[in-house]
Amino acid sequence: MNSQRSRWIVRAIGLLVVVGLPILGAWLRRQSEQGCALDGVRIDPVFAVRIIDVHGIEARFCCLQCAVWWVQRRGEAPRQVFVTDETSGRWLDAADANFVRSGVITNATTGNRVHIFQRRSDAERHASDSRGTILTGSARPFENITHRDRAN
Amino acid sequence: MILNAYAVLSGFVVVLRGIAAVLVIGLACCVLRSRRRVEFSPTERTESENRFYLLSLLSTWLLGLSLISWPLLYLLLQSYVPHWPGVMCIYGVTQIGAGSRGYSRFLPGLIVALQFLKPAAVFVSGVWWLLYRIQRQTQTEPLMGRILLVQLGFGVLALTDTLLEGVYLVIPKREEFLFTGCCTSDISYQSDRSISWLASLSDGLGPKWLSFTFYVVNFGLVFALWCFRIRSRQFEKSPGMNLLLLGAVLVAPLTAAYLAEIAAPAVLRLPYHHCLYDLIPRAIDMVLGIVLYVMGAGCVGWACAVRWLAVRPETKDLARSDQDWLLSVGLNCYVAALVMFFLEVSLA
Numbered sequence: 001m002n003s004q005r006s007r008w009i010v011r012a013i014g015l016l017v018v019v020g021l022p023i024l025g026a027w028l029r030r031q032s033e034q035g036c037a038l039d040g041v042r043i044d045p046v047f048a049v050r051i052i053d054v055h056g057i058e059a060r061f062c063c064l065q066c067a068v069w070w071v072q073r074r075g076e077a078p079r080q081v082f083v084t085d086e087t088s089g090r091w092l093d094a095a096d097a098n099f100v101r102s103g104v105i106t107n108a109t110t111g112n113r114v115h116i117f118q119r120r121s122d123a124e125r126h127a128s129d130s131r132g133t134i135l136t137g138s139a140r141p142f143e144n145i146t147h148r149d150r151a152n
Numbered sequence: 153m154i155l156n157a158y159a160v161l162s163g164f165v166v167v168l169r170g171i172a173a174v175l176v177i178g179l180a181c182c183v184l185r186s187r188r189r190v191e192f193s194p195t196e197r198t199e200s201e202n203r204f205y206l207l208s209l210l211s212t213w214l215l216g217l218s219l220i221s222w223p224l225l226y227l228l229l230q231s232y233v234p235h236w237p238g239v240m241c242i243y244g245v246t247q248i249g250a251g252s253r254g255y256s257r258f259l260p261g262l263i264v265a266l267q268f269l270k271p272a273a274v275f276v277s278g279v280w281w282l283l284y285r286i287q288r289q290t291q292t293e294p295l296m297g298r299i300l301l302v303q304l305g306f307g308v309l310a311l312t313d314t315l316l317e318g319v320y321l322v323i324p325k326r327e328e329f330l331f332t333g334c335c336t337s338d339i340s341y342q343s344d345r346s347i348s349w350l351a352s353l354s355d356g357l358g359p360k361w362l363s364f365t366f367y368v369v370n371f372g373l374v375f376a377l378w379c380f381r382i383r384s385r386q387f388e389k390s391p392g393m394n395l396l397l398l399g400a401v402l403v404a405p406l407t408a409a410y411l412a413e414i415a416a417p418a419v420l421r422l423p424y425h426h427c428l429y430d431l432i433p434r435a436i437d438m439v440l441g442i443v444l445y446v447m448g449a450g451c452v453g454w455a456c457a458v459r460w461l462a463v464r465p466e467t468k469d470l471a472r473s474d475q476d477w478l479l480s481v482g483l484n485c486y487v488a489a490l491v492m493f494f495l496e497v498s499l500a
Contacts, residue, residue: 022495023227029500031419039240040422040430047451073424106209 026150038070039109046089047106047116050082064099065112068141081142085118086126094142098123101139102132114141153322158224158231163321165221165397170314172214176307179207184300204296208284211303214310215277221317222270226432229263232325244430248325255323262320269313275450276306279457282478286462286470294464302461359414363497370490371442373399377452381476392461400452407445415493418500441492444485451482 037039037059045148049067053061061067064083071078081094100115100123114135117123127134137143153159186200229242239245243263249259280302287295412428419435431438455478462471 014488015486018491019439019495021437022499023493025435026419026496026499029419034421038422039425040434041240042419047176072426109240 008020012086034060036060036066038062038066041107041109044106046084046086047112048084050091051078052080052082054077061109063107063112064114064116064141065107065110069110070141079144083116085122086115087117087119090116090118098134099140101135102125102130104130104132154232154235154325156231159321162221162224162228162317165224166314166318166321169214169217169221169310170318172210172217173307173311173314175309176210176214176303179203179210180307182303183207184297184304187297187300207303211277211280211284211306214306215274215281218270218273218277218310218313219247221276221313225266225270225317226429228379229429230432235325241427242432243427246429249323256325259323259325262316265316265321266313269309269316271446271488273306273309273313275453276302276309278450278454279461280306282454282458283462284472286458286467286474288427289470290466292430292466294466295462298461300312353434362406362410363414366369366414367490367494369403369406370486373403374483374486374490377479377486381479383482393456397452397456400449404449411442411493415497418497421500435496437492438496441489441496444492445489448482448485448489451478451485454478456484 003066005128033042036043037062041062043060043062047063049061049064051061051067053069053074055058056079059070061070067081082091083094083097085092085097086091098117098120100117101113102115104113104115106115108114115123115126115132117126126132135141183200183203186196186203190194192200208334226242231244232245232248233239233241236244236248239248246263247260249256251257281298283295283299283302287293289297373396376392376399380393380396408428412426415438416428416431417423419438420430422430430441431442455475458471458475458478462474464471
C-alpha cells in the first residue's frame with residue numbers, strides 16, 4: 001500500500017515538473033526584459049532601434065546593423081523605423097536622422113560602426129572626431145523605406 | 153589558457169578523471185590477465201577478488217566524474233563567452249581557432265570530439281554499471297569477462313576524453329583569428345544557421361512538415377517502446393529490440409533539426425536565430441527536456457546492451473527485469489521530453 005502510494009506521489013511530482021516547468025519558464029521569459037529581436041542580447045538604450053512591420057508589430061534591436069539584417073531576412077519593407085539620437089537618447093524617425101560611419105564600434109558582436117544623430121552639427125562633430133563619414137543618398141540605412149515615408 | 157573558476161574546476165576534474173582512468177585500465181588489464189590462469193591458490197583468488205572490488209569502486213568513481221564533466225564542459229564554454237568581444241554564445245566559442253595557423257587550429261576539432269566522447273563514456277559506464285548490478289545478484293560471476301572488457305573500454309574512452317579536455321584547457325585561445333558564424337561578429341544574413349546539415353534537413357521538409365514529422369516519428373517510437381514494454385516476453389527472440397535502437401538513433405537528427413530550427417527560435421523568441429547552445433543560459437527548462445530525451449535514447453541503448461551482453465542461463469531473468477525497467481524509464485523520459493517540447497513551443 002505504502003509503495004503504491006509513494007509511486008503515485010513520484011508520478012504526481014514528475015507530472016508537475018513536466019507540465020509546470022515549461023509554463024513557469026515561458027512566463028518568466030515573458031516577464032524578463034526583451035532583448036534584441038535578432039540575436040537576443042541586452043539592448044543599450046543609446047543605440048536602440050525600433051521597427052514597426054507591415055502588420056503593426058514592433059521589434060526592438062540592439063544596434064542598427066541587427067535591424068538592417070532583420071529587415072533583409074524578412075524580405076518585406078517595414079512600416080516605420082525609429083532610431084535613437086546618440087546625443088539626447090530620444091527616438092526619431094530614421095528619415096530625419098543623420099548617419100555617420102566611423103571607427104567607433106557600438107556593438108562588438110555585430111561590428112556596427114554606424115552612429116545616429118538628430119542634429120547635423122552633432123553628426124559632423126562625431127565625423128571629424130573619429131574620422132567618420134556622414135552617409136548620404138543610397139548609403140543611408142533604410143533609404144528606400146525612408147524615401148517611401150517622405151513620399152507618403 | 154583562460155583561467156577562470158570553471159577552467160580551474162574542469163582542470164581539477166580532468167586530473168582526477170585521468171588518475172581514475174589510468175587505474176581502471178591498469179587494474180582491468182591485471183584482473184583480465186589473472187583470469188586467464190587455470191589454477192589459483194586461495195591467496196591469489198582473494199587477491200584477484202580484492203582487485204576486482206577495487207576496480208569496481210574506481211569505476212564508480214570514474215562514472216561519477218564522467219557524469220559531472222559532461223555539463224561542466226558546457227558551463228566552461230559558456231564562461232568563455234565574454235572573453236571575445238565578437239562572440240555571443242557557446243557556438244562562437246566552439247569556432248575559436250578555426251582557420252588559424254597556431255595550435256589553436258585544433259580547438260574546434262577538440263570541442264567536437266569532446267562533445268561525442270563525453271556521452272559515449274557515460275553510455276559505456278552505464279553498460280558497465282548495469283552488468284555489474286546484474287552480476288552482484290548471482291553466485292558464479294557469469295558476466296565477469298564481459299564486465300572487465302566493458303570496464304577496459306570505459307577506461308580507454310574516459311582517458312581519451314580526459315587527455316583531449318586537458319589539451320583543450322591548455323591550448324592558448326587568445327589573439328586567434330575568429331571564424332565567422334551565427335554568433336560571431338561578421339554575421340551575414342545568409343549564414344544564420346549554426347549547423348548546416350540541420351538547416352538543410354529543415355529546408356528540405358519545411359517548418360510545418362518538420363514539426364509534423366518530428367511528433368509523428370517520435371510518438372511512433374514511444375508507441376513501439378510501449379509495445380515492447382508490455383509484451384517484452386513475446387518479442388524476446390525477435391530482432392525488434394535492435395530495430396527499436398536503430399529507430400532511436402535515426403530519429404536523433406530529426407529531433408536535433410526540430411530543436412534547432414523550430415523549438416529554439418520559438419522559445420528564445422528569436423525567429424532568425426537557430427542555435428541550440430543559446431538555450432543553456434536562457435531556457436534551462438528546455439535543456440531539461442533535451443536531457444530527458446537523451447536519457448530516453450540512452451535507456452533504449454542500455455536495454456539493448458543488457459540484452460546483448462547480460463543474457464546467460466543464470467542471469468536471464470535478472471537481465472529481463474532490468475531490460476523492462478530500462479524500457480519503462482526510457483518510455484517515461486521520451487513522453488516527458490515530448491510533452492515539454494510541445495508545451496515550450498506552444499507557450500512561446
